[in-house]
Amino acid sequence: MKKFVNDPHDFVPQMLEGLVLANAGKLEYVPQYNLICRSDMPSDDKVSIIQGSGSGHEPAHVMAVGRGMLDAAVPGGVFSAPPVEYCLECIKLMNSARGVLYLVNNYQGDRMNWDMARELAEAEGINVGVVVIDDDVAVKDSTHTVGRRGVAGNFFVIKACAAAAEQGKSLEELVALGEKVNAAVRSMGVALSSCTPPAKGEPIFAIGADEIEMGVGIHGEPGRSREKLQPADAIIEQLFQAVHDDLPFNSGDRVALMINGLGGTPVSELYLLYRKAALLCEEHGLTVVNNYVGEYCTSLEMAGASLTLLKLDQELEALLAAPAEVPIRVF
Amino acid sequence: MKKFVNDPHDFVPQMLEGLVLANAGKLEYVPQYNLICRSDMPSDDKVSIIQGSGSGHEPAHVMAVGRGMLDAAVPGGVFSAPPVEYCLECIKLMNSARGVLYLVNNYQGDRMNWDMARELAEAEGINVGVVVIDDDVAVKDSTHTVGRRGVAGNFFVIKACAAAAEQGKSLEELVALGEKVNAAVRSMGVALSSCTPPAKGEPIFAIGADEIEMGVGIHGEPGRSREKLQPADAIIEQLFQAVHDDLPFNSGDRVALMINGLGGTPVSELYLLYRKAALLCEEHGLTVVNNYVGEYCTSLEMAGASLTLLKLDQELEALLAAPAEVPIRVF
Amino acid sequence: MNTTTLDDVALVVKTMAVTALENEKYFSELDAAAGDADFGVSLAAGFQVVNDDWEQLDRSSIGNFLLKISMIITGKVGGCSGPIWGTGFMKAGLLSKDKETLQIADLVAMLRAGIDGIMARGGAKAGDKTLLDALIPMTDKLEEFVDTPTAAAQIRQTLTAVAEQAIETTSAWEAKRGRQSFTGARSIGTPDPGIVAIATMMRAINNTFDGAARR
Amino acid sequence: MNTTTLDDVALVVKTMAVTALENEKYFSELDAAAGDADFGVSLAAGFQVVNDDWEQLDRSSIGNFLLKISMIITGKVGGCSGPIWGTGFMKAGLLSKDKETLQIADLVAMLRAGIDGIMARGGAKAGDKTLLDALIPMTDKLEEFVDTPTAAAQIRQTLTAVAEQAIETTSAWEAKRGRQSFTGARSIGTPDPGIVAIATMMRAINNTFDGAARR
Ligand SMILES: Nc1ncnc2c1ncn2[C@@H]1O[C@H](COP(=O)(O)OP(=O)(O)O)[C@@H](O)[C@H]1O
Ligand SMILES: Nc1ncnc2c1ncn2[C@@H]1O[C@H](COP(=O)(O)OP(=O)(O)O)[C@@H](O)[C@H]1O
Ligand SMILES: [Mg+2]
Numbered sequence A, B: 001m002k003k004f005v006n007d008p009h010d011f012v013p014q015m016l017e018g019l020v021l022a023n024a025g026k027l028e029y030v031p032q033y034n035l036i037c038r039s040d041m042p043s044d045d046k047v048s049i050i051q052g053s054g055s056g057h058e059p060a061h062v063m064a065v066g067r068g069m070l071d072a073a074v075p076g077g078v079f080s081a082p083p084v085e086y087c088l089e090c091i092k093l094m095n096s097a098r099g100v101l102y103l104v105n106n107y108q109g110d111r112m113n114w115d116m117a118r119e120l121a122e123a124e125g126i127n128v129g130v131v132v133i134d135d136d137v138a139v140k141d142s143t144h145t146v147g148r149r150g151v152a153g154n155f156f157v158i159k160a161c162a163a164a165a166e167q168g169k170s171l172e173e174l175v176a177l178g179e180k181v182n183a184a185v186r187s188m189g190v191a192l193s194s195c196t197p198p199a200k201g202e203p204i205f206a207i208g209a210d211e212i213e214m215g216v217g218i219h220g221e222p223g224r225s226r227e228k229l230q231p232a233d234a235i236i237e238q239l240f241q242a243v244h245d246d247l248p249f250n251s252g253d254r255v256a257l258m259i260n261g262l263g264g265t266p267v268s269e270l271y272l273l274y275r276k277a278a279l280l281c282e283e284h285g286l287t288v289v290n291n292y293v294g295e296y297c298t299s300l301e302m303a304g305a306s307l308t309l310l311k312l313d314q315e316l317e318a319l320l321a322a323p324a325e326v327p328i329r330v331f
Numbered sequence C, D: 001m002n003t004t005t006l007d008d009v010a011l012v013v014k015t016m017a018v019t020a021l022e023n024e025k026y027f028s029e030l031d032a033a034a035g036d037a038d039f040g041v042s043l044a045a046g047f048q049v050v051n052d053d054w055e056q057l058d059r060s061s062i063g064n065f066l067l068k069i070s071m072i073i074t075g076k077v078g079g080c081s082g083p084i085w086g087t088g089f090m091k092a093g094l095l096s097k098d099k100e101t102l103q104i105a106d107l108v109a110m111l112r113a114g115i116d117g118i119m120a121r122g123g124a125k126a127g128d129k130t131l132l133d134a135l136i137p138m139t140d141k142l143e144e145f146v147d148t149p150t151a152a153a154q155i156r157q158t159l160t161a162v163a164e165q166a167i168e169t170t171s172a173w174e175a176k177r178g179r180q181s182f183t184g185a186r187s188i189g190t191p192d193p194g195i196v197a198i199a200t201m202m203r204a205i206n207n208t209f210d211g212a213a214r215r
């Protein structure tokens, strides 16, 4: 395993220690519950927005804590949802008179832990709302499966709900808004390589030198098909088509377009992918109002990328344009 | 070669096309000279700040074009300095009554091409200044070598000079400032993996599964030593010691601390490294005023990181705090 | 008559804890085949606390003891396993809150309550290739002994066989719940880590009680 | 008497261009050993334009022709090679601006001017393991023929042998300039791409003129 790591058990806590050392005064770390929160929150003036999921997807979601984004994040171990107690403490710590909204990606572990934490929090009289995110079109959504996975579309749900929370929207309004964003966002990813959870010490799946996994999950879960390596434009065409046709998007739509790196792919390649995605949007009559090229939701050091489209309206355009400030910055 | 790429010859132009598609109205692309510039520049109110070096180090330097940073960048092919003609056109295009400052990393190819372009531009009556950046302590600096390489410290020279240029400083003042920053900044990197230039199609050097290259160059040039893989903290100790002792930095110094990813290392690991670097600063009596964790100067998809320290004073602290806006952003 | 005491219940739980800790790596490796390789780590995280806090656990009744175990597991175990195992212990504990001894019929009722709770929590049913496909046949078998007096050792032996058979039977199935289910057809042929854990624990319980009886 | 005409000079340059284009991959591979694998690509980028613009090149004098080549190489070739090769052509061109024919002494003077220009441009000297370590011994050898009338074919043969010997001799050296020099001791044992390019071009020039003479 070739990684910057000390004892693999310390991987997540030491990353979080680094994060708060780099953001002194802005972020706080509660080691007992592996929890990162804004130093100035909660406030009874706004609903608190929180999230907890497995680690290994950075900057999602611990590095999305900050003004205009999450108020707190409670990451579990690498690829492991946080236990109920941690979720519950996060809710309690961020308890606000306006309520607490947790945004949960649609994985069984995440959902069950948060459901139980919510029941317990509500028993203590805390007002808790939930939005489930499931934007990954690679997985078939049917009643006898666990449903689609939540992937990079998560970013837009956080951004919109957090911006609306800063504007004083109520918990009910935020739940409705989050569901609206989730209903309008679709993603699909592709892996060129596997990745190695520190505690495992070995790649999580095997992939040939000339193979790609089309529709890969952010924990290395299989996608739609194992294919031969193709030119970048051909890969983007596949992702775009799958994402575009799923909602579907229509000529005349105004959209946000994201090319998200999965961790091991350099930003040069992401812009090369963005080029083709932007051209395809144009061909299909979609107007790209906002674009996002970089890492938003990764799988450790996996080489690969995902494409996300969000259908916009005036409300969402204004929310995406609202100011925000997170640890991941250039300046 | 497992990359998102179409025809390898189109790698750089297609990346640049993506970049301007994602920054319409802000950046312009001149395909003839492979040149990216701000749409609103040059202006006779300020010195123009430009840079040109090989590609493959993104976000350096094409994605550092923007308000408060570079006015233009002219990237060559992957790892190849741009030809004289391109440098000259860049100078001419950014010609301002206040002059043009180019910031050049200390590689022979870069320096010779820019020297010639400068002679030609001066012959046309353009006022041209130069600052040479050579912050890499891995290479011995002596009169009978080509000297130290310019690596991630480049970011600080750009940031300071560009901020000062926006404040209306003269070309002579900016040259002096750039030299001051370069004299106060030191870096060293380490590679866990090699990288593959698209046109080459194969890794640029070989490295064993349990080996690291300590002091690696950003084009895969060898560093100080080939060593066995070590815990992250031990690696950072080596980088810190080499960087710290070179200037040297002294107890009581106020510093900027950067942990730069080389392209294939996820941000989770970078924060884990930052943790140890910040603790070492504390141990050595250095106050970290500004910190930078992320990718600033990469080597394609190389797994690895570098550590940069910059000694601050009041002037530099103010310049680092000045606003800036580049394509690499989260929102 | 087979009567189960608080001490028996405690020995069962202690054996489960030791088994989880001893098999941390093995259980995670099983999860690597079609899941995300954290099952062993997750279980161990919870049972480590059970083990560490062993002397201080609430022993005011069988139910209160199990509820305390539930709280630890739920609190400390991430992923699917925390809610699933925690819910199992909780439902069994609620049914035995005031009990100082249990008959076989009580055990069956507690197991059924646990199974129902797990189903409600995670939405899985028999045949989805989860630990339910060990627990359900084990409970069915135990129920057969309610009206048929049998030596405790033989009952344990039988349940162990049922659990181990479940590993074999279900390996050929496709996973329908949990992260394994994303793998679809690729999960066919690999044993489910949860089922293996139940069988391994049952085998260990069997050995422990046999050893205790012989002493 | 050996007299070199504009046509001869053009044939030399044309041969260099064809050689650069034919060996693009090979030259880059040589650069991969201790450099950054772009040498062949860079050279080809410039000589491709020379080749494409061939008919329109300024032929008003030998010097003007060489100056035009210099401008193309300098303009289109990145890395070290643009300034190095461009400077060589430029200095040789400046010395022959008004010439319509050249004697051996003129050729020696032009080569010396090119060598001095390259040294001034890049700071390299003899022994640093750059293409200068082919150009300098070739020029020294050519100078020996200034006062010793010799058949042109034999002179070319001799220069080719000197250039090819330079590959052998310098392979054992440590690079002191260019990106190769960062490799330090690791550059020992690998031939310098610039020297190989000079030798390959000299061999091709030799063959071309021999072929032209025989026709
Ligand atoms: N919905 C469910 N109901 C019951 N058991 C489940 C369910 N989902 C998963 N399991 C069991 O949990 C085991 C995996 O646990 P774990 O690795 O902790 O979950 P995760 O998928 O969150 O990583 C599976 O082997 C299966 O037996
Ligand atoms: N300073 C110099 N003076 C003369 N020749 C040089 C110098 N530096 C490099 N060279 C020659 O250039 C060749 C490498 O060219 P190229 O690959 O284009 O340079 P870069 O190092 O910029 O990639 C070397 O093989 C060497 O012969
Ligand atoms: Mg898990």
Ligand SMILES: [Mg+2]
Pocket: B079, B080, B081, B109, D036, D038, D079, D080, D179
């Ligand atoms: Mg080069």
Ligand SMILES: [Mg+2]
Pocket: C031, C035, C036, C037, C038, C039, C079, C179
């Ligand atoms: Mg698992």
Ligand SMILES: [Mg+2]
Pocket: D031, D035, D036, D037, D038, D039, D079, D179
């Ligand atoms: Mg080279």
